[in-house]
Amino acid sequence: xxxxxxxxxxxxxxxxxxxxxxxxxxxxxxxxxxxxxxxxxxxxxxxxxxxxxxxxxxxxxxxxxxxxxxxxxxxxx
Amino acid sequence: xxxxxxxxxxxxxxxxxxxxxxxxxxxxxxxxxxxxxxxxxxxxxxxxxxxxxxxxxxxxxxxxxxxxxxxxxxxxxxxxxxxxxxxxxxxxxxxxxxxxxxxxxxxxxxxxxxxxxxxxxxxxxxxxxxxxxxxxxxxxxxxxxxxxxxxxxxxxxxxxxxxxxxxxxxxxxxxxxxxxxxxxxxxxxxxxxxxxxxxxxxxxxxxxxxxxxxxxxxxxxxxxxxxxxxxxxxxxxxxxxxxxxx
Numbered sequence: 001x002x003x004x005x006x007x008x009x010x011x012x013x014x015x016x017x018x019x020x021x022x023x024x025x026x027x028x029x030x031x032x033x034x035x036x037x038x039x040x041x042x043x044x045x046x047x048x049x050x051x052x053x054x055x056x057x058x059x060x061x062x063x064x065x066x067x068x069x070x071x072x073x074x075x076x077x
Numbered sequence: 078x079x080x081x082x083x084x085x086x087x088x089x090x091x092x093x094x095x096x097x098x099x100x101x102x103x104x105x106x107x108x109x110x111x112x113x114x115x116x117x118x119x120x121x122x123x124x125x126x127x128x129x130x131x132x133x134x135x136x137x138x139x140x141x142x143x144x145x146x147x148x149x150x151x152x153x154x155x156x157x158x159x160x161x162x163x164x165x166x167x168x169x170x171x172x173x174x175x176x177x178x179x180x181x182x183x184x185x186x187x188x189x190x191x192x193x194x195x196x197x198x199x200x201x202x203x204x205x206x207x208x209x210x211x212x213x214x215x216x217x218x219x220x221x222x223x224x225x226x227x228x229x230x231x232x233x234x235x236x237x238x239x240x241x242x243x244x245x246x247x248x249x250x251x252x253x254x255x256x257x258x259x260x261x262x263x264x265x266x267x268x269x270x271x272x273x274x275x276x277x278x279x280x281x282x283x284x285x286x287x288x289x290x291x292x293x294x295x296x297x298x299x300x301x302x303x304x305x306x307x308x309x310x311x312x313x314x315x316x317x318x319x320x321x322x323x
Contacts, residue, residue: 045207
């Protein structure tokens, strides 16, 4: 589990240029990590590549926090 | 000017699309020649591009069908590894007076000329966002600005394309994807050859520059909008119509 979280965190830190300490499971992309909606779309695209999976538009819309992304990946891999 | 760039041109087997494909190739781009009907004509455009020393492939796809568009874009990135330029040119006409226009005449034109543009833009956005840049050029029409009797469906679609160009330009500007449109006037193609002599003469009389346009007139502006020379232009519709609509 930690493995998925670390990989997700790495991508977020690089893409959004945020401090690693801010990337907690509870962190909201928009409120805490200052991502706009297009940033989130891009993040989801990168996660799809990193974890070799497809995330539907409906599911992607439900991903609000770092934890949402990690949980989605964990339960769909 | 476009050396090493990869361009996808929809409806490129003839008319304005063909001229655009050749113009981009002439400036160094490799081109995917999309077509819906005539494979033979598409293959001959591919041959002409190869004669210019560029790479090209012909790919059949109906732009109104989202799945076919996905395959079209996949063929492009599989073959060339990227997609730098999308030219939405594919279009049809089903002209009729409003009172006589059947629902499917309206729907067919909207599906191809408006939703087709949406399908293609949506699908290329992903690879373009990853590349951190791209150029999208939509072929609209001056009738989308001025209106035209007998073309309620076509004009609605083309006006829609102009609006879509602006929205998408705003959405993708932060990702260095420029989205612009050209609005051709009366250009000599198979589509306009089908008009009556009177209709043609009538159009001619409305053109201040006093001649009909050639597909190459449009292609040169598309080439400009597809190149880095237009990096500071987005969301615009450039009329290529001899001054017909100002």
